[in-house]
Amino acid sequence: MSNAVPWRRIGKGIAIALASLAGLILLLFVVLYITKGSFLKEPATSLASRMTGRTVMVGGDFQLYLDPHVRLRAENLSISNPPWVGKQAQGKNALFRAERLDASIRVLPLFVGDVKFRSLDLVRGNANLVRDRTGRASWDLGREETDKPFEMPEIAAARVVDSRVRYDDRKADMALDMRIGDVDVTDNALDQPLRARGTGRSHGLPFKIDATWRSQTGELTGGGRQKMTLEVDVAGSHVTVAGEVPGTTTLDGVEFRVASRGRTLAAPFSLIGVVVPDTRSYDVAGIARKDGDVWRVRNLKGRFGDSDIAGTLSVRTGERLKLEADLTSRKLDIIDVGPWIGYDPQRLDKQGGKGAITVEGGRPWLLPNATLATESLGTFDAEVRYRADSVDTGNVPINQLDLTLSLNHRLLRLDPVAIDLAGGRLTAYVNIDARQEQVVTDYDLRLSPVRLSRLLEPFGALADGTTGTLRGRLQLRGFGDTVRKSLGSSNGRIVLILPQGTLWVRNNELVELDIGGFLEAAISDDLKEPAEIRCGLIGFTVKDGQAVADPILIDTERAVIRGRGGFAFRDERLGLEIEADSKKPSLFSAQSPIGLQGYFAQPAINPISGELLARGGAGAALGVAATPFAAILAFLDIGEEEDTNCTPVLAGAHSAEVKAADKAAEADSAKEQRKAAKEAREDARKEAQEAQEKLDEQRREEKGDKK
Numbered sequence: 121m122s123n124a125v126p127w128r129r130i131g132k133g134i135a136i137a138l139a140s141l142a143g144l145i146l147l148l149f150v151v152l153y154i155t156k157g158s159f160l161k162e163p164a165t166s167l168a169s170r171m172t173g174r175t176v177m178v179g180g181d182f183q184l185y186l187d188p189h190v191r192l193r194a195e196n197l198s199i200s201n202p203p204w205v206g207k208q209a210q211g212k213n214a215l216f217r218a219e220r221l222d223a224s225i226r227v228l229p230l231f232v233g234d235v236k237f238r239s240l241d242l243v244r245g246n247a248n249l250v251r252d253r254t255g256r257a258s259w260d261l262g263r264e265e266t267d268k269p270f271e272m273p274e275i276a277a278a279r280v281v282d283s284r285v286r287y288d289d290r291k292a293d294m295a296l297d298m299r300i301g302d303v304d305v306t307d308n309a310l311d312q313p314l315r316a317r318g319t320g321r322s323h324g325l326p327f328k329i330d331a332t333w334r335s336q337t338g339e340l341t342g343g344g345r346q347k348m349t350l351e352v353d354v355a356g357s358h359v360t361v362a363g364e365v366p367g368t369t370t371l372d373g374v375e376f377r378v379a380s381r382g383r384t385l386a387a388p389f390s391l392i393g394v395v396v397p398d399t400r401s402y403d404v405a406g407i408a409r410k411d412g413d414v415w416r417v418r419n420l421k422g423r424f425g426d427s428d429i430a431g432t433l434s435v436r437t438g439e440r441l442k443l444e445a446d447l448t449s450r451k452l453d454i455i456d457v458g459p460w461i462g463y464d465p466q467r468l469d470k471q472g473g474k475g476a477i478t479v480e481g482g483r484p485w486l487l488p489n490a491t492l493a494t495e496s497l498g499t500f501d502a503e504v505r506y507r508a509d510s511v512d513t514g515n516v517p518i519n520q521l522d523l524t525l526s527l528n529h530r531l532l533r534l535d536p537v538a539i540d541l542a543g544g545r546l547t548a549y550v551n552i553d554a555r556q557e558q559v560v561t562d563y564d565l566r567l568s569p570v571r572l573s574r575l576l577e578p579f580g581a582l583a584d585g586t587t588g589t590l591r592g593r594l595q596l597r598g599f600g601d602t603v604r605k606s607l608g609s610s611n612g613r614i615v616l617i618l619p620q621g622t623l624w625v626r627n628n629e630l631v632e633l634d635i636g637g638f639l640e641a642a643i644s645d646d647l648k649e650p651a652e653i654r655c656g657l658i659g660f661t662v663k664d665g666q667a668v669a670d671p672i673l674i675d676t677e678r679a680v681i682r683g684r685g686g687f688a689f690r691d692e693r694l695g696l697e698i699e700a701d702s703k704k705p706s707l708f709s710a711q712s713p714i715g716l717q718g719y720f721a722q723p724a725i726n727p728i729s730g731e732l733l734a735r736g737g738a739g740a741a742l743g744v745a746a747t748p749f750a751a752i753l754a755f756l757d758i759g760e761e762e763d764t765n766c767t768p769v770l771a772g773a774h775s776a777e778v779k780a781a782d783k784a785a786e787a788d789s790a791k792e793q794r795k796a797a798k799e800a801r802e803d804a805r806k807e808a809q810e811a812q813e814k815l816d817e818q819r820r821e822e823k824g825d826k827k
Contacts, residue, residue, distance in 0.1 A: 245283035276367035296320035327354035357382025395496035400425030425456035452508035462488025484721035544570030592616035608690035618656030
């Protein structure tokens with residue numbers, strides 16, 4: 121019993137203390153309510169100035185009390201910007217000014233540092249918000265560096281009269297100047313909608329904005345659902361966002377109808393800080409929803425150019441902007457791909473595929489020369505998956521395009537881009553590193569066996585008589601911020617290989633190219649039956665954008681076809697010469713070599729005269745096979761598949777080329793050079809024929825053993 125008495129006394133003391141505290145709070149509440157807290161003007165502004173490091177002043181009436189929410193009224197209120205802003209904000213050094221501010225603020229969120237307005241009545245307010253390129257933000261009171269753009273506080277309902285907001289975010293390359301509210305509003309009703317109009321720019325593109333909020337309750341205080349409509353016009357595009365919000369700036373969890381149409385998709389993307397190339401005209405719509413710092417768009421449907429588009433998209437606006445998308449097309453028009461690799465969409469719109477060709481310096485150019493926006497790529501990250509059921513090229517059969525794109529701090533990867541091509545698969549891995557002063561691009565394209573019958577069908581190949589396939593690889597590294605510069609400075613290797621098979625092409629297609637006679641002699645009389653291709657190898661070594669044949673060799677039943685020369689990415693010139701060494705000497709007595717000359721955009725196929733060929737001197741020995749065949753196979757990575765039958769032909773060709781080079785080097789006159797070239801071709805023909813005969817004999821013996 122003696123121990124119970126002290127505890128009772130302690131409990132009674134605590135009860136008295138709590139009652140006294142409650143009484144004091146009630147007294148303070150009553151005093152504040154009666155006086156409206158006007159006596160707190162000086163201590164409140166002084167405390168706010170110390171806490172924020174800014175000068176906070178109230179030049180007129182001041183009220184601060186509970187009712188039970190926090191009520192704040194201030195006339196001639198001003199909050200200064202930090203000194204580094206200077207006169208940037210239209211000559212005004214104030215973060216915020218208002219002739220009158222009357223607000224009702226929720227109490228509980230204040231305990232966690234969150235300000236949520238039940239209502240806001242603002243008359244002739246003026247806000248100047250600035251963030252510089254280093255991330256210093258004038259609105260971030262107490263901490264001036266932030267990775268986030270300005271976000272409006274939650275406001276359930278608002279009445280705004282003749283107010284203005286200027287927003288200059290140099291880190292995000294965004295600026296906005298908005299007028300909010302009517303010039304003359306005489307009561308607290310929201311029968312008339314709250315409206316905001318303004319202009320701005322985003323990543324260099326000017327835009328106009330018009331937003332409207334219409335209350336469903338007709339009352340200012342207490343909030344209530346409001347119909348919100350936002351319309352933006354930017355660079356020939358019109359964007360509409362419409363939905364019903366629970367409060368003027370309360371957007372979380374609300375589903376909005378979003379629609380956009382215009383000249384280029386680059387325009388609406390610029391508004392959210394995402395940089396994409398200019399595209400052809402587009403028209404898309406979907407359902408958008410905000411959850412925290414993520415905007416998600418579902419049921420996205422529409423078109424860009426002549427291609428359909430559907431899928432989902434999300435944008436995370438946290439510390440670093442990130443775009444994620446999963447998109448599909450039933451049919452992708454190849455013309456709509458052009459702008460994404462640097463071609464002018466307006467030229468493509470007007471001229472189709474011919475719009476990819478430009479004339480500069482009096483000559484045609486094909487490779488795109490649009491500059492990669494390296495600075496802008498550093499402002500956001502991305503993960504994009506895109507698939508298309510079919511690609512409309514007009515001629516070449518392409519299906520099942522599958523693209524995976526990632527962007528991480530200026531490192532752009534296409535890993536991979538894959539398509540079904542004529543029964544085979546073309547897979548490309550492209551790595552664009554824009555993190556250094558000079559952009560470095562790595563290209564790795566791999567072609568799995570493609571059926572020539574399907575690939576060449578639009579060009580006259582007959583499916584019944586064509587059994588050959590084609591595989592290859594391109595591996596290059598280039599430097600520069602355009603496709604033209606990158607390929608024009610590239611180094612690497614290009615190889616195409618044709619394993620054993622047949623090819624049957626209609627003669628009339630070849631006559632149009634003026635090479636019918638050449639191929640008739642090289643592969644088959646009058647092309648009346650399938651021609652047997654024992655092996656084919658087309659290889660180029662690329663150095664500083666100059667591709668040199670290494671080697672070009674096609675072995676048919678009747679001849680060995682060789683090539684020399686090459687082409688240049690740098691100036692897009694073609695300089696290839698093709699010549700056939702017959703396995704029957706009489707066939708080519710009157711047949712001239714074929715030259716592929718001109719430019720990528722304007723190629724020319726012409727016979728080459730004997731005199732022109734003779735000028736080549738030591739180069740009369742065509743197709744110097746400097747790269748060992750085993751190295752070529754390793755480069756192609758063909759695995760355990762059957763031999764391509766080129767090994768003996770290459771071996772014979774290589775030894776003949778060495779002999780021819782030695783003989784030509786010793787020759788003094790053009791006549792002697794022509795003689796040396798003729799002897800070299802004859803040696804190559806004999807050695808290749810002997811090598812092939814040995815291979816055929818070995819195979820006949822193998823078949824006999826199996827039987």
